[in-house]
Every structure is written in C-alpha cells, then in structure tokens.
Amino acid sequence: MKAKKILLGLAAGAVALTLAACSGGRGGGDEAAEGENKGALVGIAMPTQQSERWIADGENVKKSLEKLGYKTDLQYANDDIPTQVSQIENMISKGAKALVIASIDGTTLTDVLETAKAQDIPVIAYDRLINGSPNVDYYTTFDNYQVGVQQATSLLTGMGVLTEDGKDNPDAKKEYNVELFAGSPDDNNAKFFWDGAIDTLQPYMDKGVIKVPSKQTEFEQAAILRWLPETAQKRMENLLQLDGDTKLDGVLSPYDGLSIGIISALTSGGYEKNALPTITGQDAEVGSVKSIIAGEQYSSIYKDTRALGDQAVKMVDAVLNGKEPEVNNTKDYDNGEKVVPSYLLDSVIVTKDNYQKILVDSGYYSEDDLK
C-alpha cells in the first residue's frame, strides 16, 4: 500500500515536472498533482487590524479557504514591515503551500518571496500589488483607477458641479475651493486612486472652476504615509492655517480613515458638522457610513470585500489544483519585474441616497450595524 502510494507520488511528480517544464510557469510542480494539496496550509498575511475592512478581508479569506478544506494561518502585521516579513517567513517554515498577501509596503517583500519561490509556493497579491518581485503569481483587486474616478465624480456631484446624472450643472457656482489628499505612497493603489481622481478633476482645475487654495496639487504633497487618520488630521489642520479665511467646498479623501481625521480637523477648525465641505472616502466602513447618514461625510466607495476574498480563494484553489486562475486584466499591473495577471472587481459610489440599497439590501451590513 505504502509502496503504491510512493509510486503514485513519483508518477504525479513526473507529470508535474513535465507540465512545469512545458508551461515554464511557476507553481506548476505542485499544482499539477491534483489532490496532493487537499487540506494544505495557506498563509494569509494582512496589514493591520486598525481598519475594519482588513479584519473582514482576513476573516472572509480564512472562512472560505476552510470551507474548501484548507488549513489557514491568518496574521496581521500591525502596519509594521519587519513584522509582516517575519510572519510570512513563519508561514513558509510551517509548510504553507500558498500565500495570500496584502502588503504594507509593496516593495519590501522581495527577499521573503525569493524563499517562497525556492519552495515553489505560489503567491497571490491581495488588493495591493507587491512591487519589485518576479515572484508574484496573481493579483486580485478592484479597478483602482476607476475607484479614483468615482471618488472625484462624487466630489463633483456633492459640490454641485455636476448634476446627479453626471451632467454639468447649469446652476453651478463659478468657483469651488477644494483640498486634495492621497493615500500611502508605498501602497501601489494610492497612485491609481490619485490618477483616476486627478484625471477627472483636471479639466475643472484647468478651467478655474476648481481651485486648490493651498496649491498643494502634487501626489507627494497630498500623500498620507500608512493611511493614518492622525496624519491626515494634522495635514488638514495645516491646510486650514494656509487657507486662512477661504471656505472650502470640498476635500478629496481617498479613504474613510483619512476622512475621519479630516472631519476632526475641520470641526475643530470652525466648520459646523452640518455645513462641512463635500468629503469623499473609500471602503464604506461602518463609522463612515454612519457619518454619511448623519450628513457629515458625503460619499464613500463600496468595495465588496466578500467578493474580493472569494476571488483570492478561487485563485488559491486553482493554482493548488494545477489550474489557471481566471484573470481579466493582463496589462495594467506592472510591478516593475512583470505584469502580474490580475482579476479586477467593480466598486460602487455610496451616498446617503443609496446606502440602504447598496449596503443593507445586499447584506453587507445590517440596519443595526449602522445605528
């Protein structure tokens, strides 16, 4: 019996080697041995528990993998790069057969991914692209450029530059004062959000309809390292100083956490809670949806993390079973070493008008969650 198993194993190995040689791809060895990875350990590396979304992401991926019979090792790195590196090293030494990684800094995992590669462990980049390493097999995320377009579009609608149906508003004012924020410069997504938003706002900036009183219109000036709310709050406080008496009509914020910091700065800087500028966001986190319902934050971008989790799990299950995961983008996500085959999901603008339909009716949140 035992001998038979070994023989079968050898045969599977030979097939695997042949397939790997043919495809020239990585991970081919293990993947081809169908069934061999049943019940395998999968490492899930998440950046932080400071934000609800990553907690939900981690839990979703873990649950769905376990439903398929995999074992999981879910770790959060407290936004600390060395912690994330050592967590991934541990996953590899515990025998993980695949890794799902939402990186903190997309450029700091090159060495640990070398180790993964040496052991033929496939790597799925989760939501954030891992840069500078050839050892990233697949990537799943949302259409990040489009997220930026949606943020800017909702800013324009909220301020009244555009009407609800996206047309130029005949009753618009001549000028709108807007300050701009960007995400963490070490997160590949941040530049995509920014580019989508700025491409959308630029025509209005060129016409002088949108003015940036601080003149801080470069990504580097607007970026908030590690997406920290308190850093955004400080920057907003500084901007209010710079802007003097100019009343703001809008603030482009790329993430709910930053919006919370921005709102704190604005309210302590003299804005009434019911007369805040139009403020955008992202992730539709509970606290921020409540703020939208209360009429403080104007919009957020809903990214169904359940769907993202499912996509990552499908990718893991495919590679561990010798199959090609489904992708729908093979051009936009160049990590400096290769274009990583990606699966992009769609996002939705959420405001007070549609949160019920988008967030509650879909079961993402219950009524009670938002009370």
Ligand code: GAL
């Ligand atoms: C980005 C992610 C956003 C937001 C942000 C801060 O990478 O795409 O949805 O969560 O990180 O956590």
